[in-house]
Amino acid sequence: YSGAIAFSQMFDIPGLFNISFNMSIWVIVWLIGIIGGIYAIFGGLKAVAVSDTLNGLALIIGGAMIPFFALKYLGDGSILDGVSKITTTHYDKLNAWGAATDPVPWTTIFTGIMIVNFFYWATNQAIIQRALGAKSLAEGQKGILIAGVFLLTLPFMLNLPGLVSFHIFGSSLNNIDLAYPTLVREVLPKPLLGFFTACLFGAILSTFNSFLNSAATLFCYDFYKPIFKKNISDDDLIRVAKISGTVIAIVSMLIAPMLQSGSDGLFLLLKRFAGFFNIPIIALVAVGFLNKTINGLAARITVIAHVTLYFSLVWIFKINLNFVHVMGGLFVFDILLMVILGSFMKREVPYELPKENKSHVDLSNWKYAFPVSYILMLGLAYVYTILSKVGLAGGNSLTIINVVYFILGAGGIFIIMKSTSSIKNNVNENDQVSLEKNNI
Known part of the structure; x- marks a missing residue:
């Protein structure tokens, strides 16, 4: 479209x-x-x-x-x-x-927007299908x-x-x-x-x-x-x-x-519809990671309850609450409902993740993963700062903001690289001690 x-x-x-x-x-x-x-x-x-x-x-x-x-x-x-x-x-x-x-108040960052971003980066099939198709964890x-x-x-x-x-x-x-x-x-x-x-x-x-x-x-x-x-x-x-x-x-x-x-444009229309599946999926994944006994029936009932409630609150009753806040509230509801249902809807055998790496994929982290992640988080904070009343939206100069973020960036990367190097040295020393003991 x-x-x-x-x-x-x-x-x-x-x-x-x-x-x-x-x-x-x-x-x-x-x-x-x-x-x-x-x-x-x-x-x-x-x-x-x-x-x-x-x-x-x-x-x-x-x-x-x-x-x-x-x-x-x-x-x-x-x-x-x-x-x-x-x-x-x-x-x-x-x-x-x-x-x-506004259609999306800034406070939604701490409710539905946060959950939607977890969905996008951690469970969106189009994203993770490519990430899991990489030749190694680092890639x-x-x-x-x-x-x-x-x-x-x-x-x-x-x-x-x-x-x-x-x-x-x-x-x-x-x-x-x-x-x-x-x-x-x-x-x-x-x-x-x-x-x-x-x-x-x-x-x-x-x-x-x-x-x-x-x-x-x-x-x-x-x-x-x-x-x-x-x-x-x-x-x-x-x-x-x-x-x-x-x-x-x-x-x-x-x-x-x-x-x-x-009428409100394609972006908002799709965001409203995304609430039907984004929220229950990430709720299911979160509970799946943190619990080993809740069965599939409890999950299915939760999804049906979520879809019914979300449609009723946003489209039928049209409650006086931003739809993104509704999504955040239903995320909590979904988890609580699964936990309650899971108290009597349990798996016959608790789930255990397989310990063997059957795919033989290299699972070593990329050595620059942490510093790049830090730069990204700092960059996001920087964008939100300059696009605020403290920055350009208030008609203010960016000089002080640029200096502050430069110091945070340089100092943070230095600390991360030093700590990463220290951890690697400790790991190498432990490996050396272990080898010496085995030789003895």
Whole structure:
């Protein structure tokens, strides 16, 4: 849907082919779905991973062009003048800390947003399927941490164009989903429009391919194989995956154009719907890690109760509480319900994790995992600081903020590297003592 919106607006498809906007969305959705479906269904995870890498690099280049040309357009040919306009006029729009009346208040960071992020990084099939497909633990950690680095560029790649769009178009756009593609059509030089379109098309296909592949995998291993055919061969399972992937793709293409009815925009619409499955999944995983006796029936009852309650509270009763807070509250409810049900719904044999590394994958940590993690956390705090009333959103200088974070960054990395080195030395000394004892 987002891809169809972008292409329809950037190339004025309704005017070009003399069709309605709604019809243009349907046509483009089905074109994207058919091309992406063929690639994902017949190419498999490896083809999706390779295309993700290439499309990701192209998207970074293409995505970085838009803020550059947008600021240049806003500043009448000068990027610095464009920056000056957004930092001196309506600079309150630079505040990333949502007020109580905003769709996502900043307090939700400590309730539903925190749980949603745990879901995304720890249980989202499209993410963990790639991490678990790495050749070693260190390579998987590198992939996740690099993804985190790119995530910190989102305010520049996405929010900044939205802010410039506000300065250029004001409230003239009927649908907030049109802000980005309209800005692209307005500010990007025509010779670069084809390149950007290719980048965008690749990114859209990557997203669709990834989730289609993950959905087919989940269907085969969590539904078809355990219920219908436990001893199915790999070749037959791949055949089932292709059929299920085709069905999922068709259903997706039927539903996507209907997202036009989301009055608050695509992002918030999807976030509201995500509450149906994000929260109970991470609750199940958390209880699964911390408890060895609660059985599957208790988990299933909890999921049904969650879906019923969430739908009732957000859509039927429309309680006067932000839906993200509702998600955070239901996370606690899900865990408590499972614990209560688990007091009498128990497994016959307590679950034990297998101790043997049957895959023979190298499980050594990447030596820079801790310092890079620290830099990422500090970087996130830095972004939230400059995009607050203490920083740009208050019309303040960033000099003191930059100095403070530089000291925190340099000092923190020095301490982490020293402590890591000390731990390694102790481990090596213990190994040496153990070897000497064995020799004696």
